[in-house]
Amino acid sequence: MSDGLQILIVDDEIQIRRFLRISLEAHGYRVYETVDGQEGILKTAQLRPDLIILDMGLPGMDGLEVLKRLREWTQTPVIILSVRDSDRDKVAALDAGADDYLTKPFSMDELLARLRTAQRHAQPQPQAATFTSGHLYVDLTRRLVMVKDAPVKLTPTEYALLRLLIQHAGKVLTHQQILRAVWGPEYVQETHYLRVYFAQLRHKIEVNPALPEIILTEPGVGYRLKTTG
Template sequence: MSAGPRVLVIDDELQIRRFLRISLEAGGYEVHEVANGLDGLGRAAQLRPDLIILDLGLPDISGLEVLRRLREWTTTPTIILSVRDADRDKVAALDAGADDYLTKPFSLEELMARLRVAQRHARPGPQSSTHQMGSIEVDLSRRQVTRDGEPLKLTPTEYALLRLLIQHAGRVLTHKQILREVWGPDYVEETHYLRVYFAQLRQKLEDDPSRPRLILTEPGVGYRLAVAPEGD
């Protein structure tokens, strides 16, 4: 018999994890569990779960930070389970990319119903946290970039630009789109930023920065990341 949908539970309360495992397995789910945020990020990248149940109050990094990092590379439906019931906490989690929010203590029947709804709304297709571009490998779950296996040091802005290109690989991003996403809406006219930072990125990523094959310029429009290095 094939296993049911995979659920990853990220919660530091042992009793909650045990309760969820017993209850969800009885409902036909395949359950995996971790007790902190960093392990949760690693497990999510390895397991590729169908659903994630996430606590906000984790011992290492906050559940909100876990959620933000997940949303850098995956749209896996994520339901927050938390003792925090203030509207500001719910709004912050939903703004960060949560699909739903339940407060503890919770009704098992309601949780199961919300899991079913989240499954119905899930975007289809596999999502990988690792992207290979010739000799360059980017692991979005770990925020690591390597070239021929050796770590590359990118500034936060350079990494944000690269991540944005990867998220829209093969598509042209306009100057204003990039500036809005990376610097914010007040910077959409500052196109000189892009010339500087894309030149820096090419110096680090391209074999020949003067003849780029990964990060391509669409004259007068913007930039795009080649799905396969140009010329291959």
């Protein structure tokens, strides 16, 4: 349960807002609604919500613009809602500081998982020294990677990728974010590095690399490390 966390929904469609409110309130969130971006910014300042769900296709000021204004002064987690054919907007929003995204139509389960992840990352807490997902066990202090209880040897780059994903476990990371963090800002266009290294990494840590269960591909956006539970 969500201990009465406050969520602000910024969406102009009443049907979406209604179904979100009903479902989220059923899961213990306190829900506030607003229909346009300007008001959304205002309400964020007044209410100080714990999470924001922001629709990208708003009338007037669009979602991306709202997000940029918000990020000027607050780090409140923002989940973006978008439609399938706007990959570019999604990536732009993630690179502009959105915490995650969902493509309409989406299921409630997905939304709740995203909200949990976003909220967890928002809370300042000491980084866990170990990580477990399915058969994968990583001890970050010892640089130890175990698959099905057997140690696996990773190259420094593979390990750097895995560590980055663990730090943001459950959260989507865009291609650019990964490239910038691991290789450096001058490599943000070299997406083929990712294809090559993720293929290698999957071969080492996935049971079936053809159908990965731990490192998930977000088509056209980036990668996400699956968390158990």
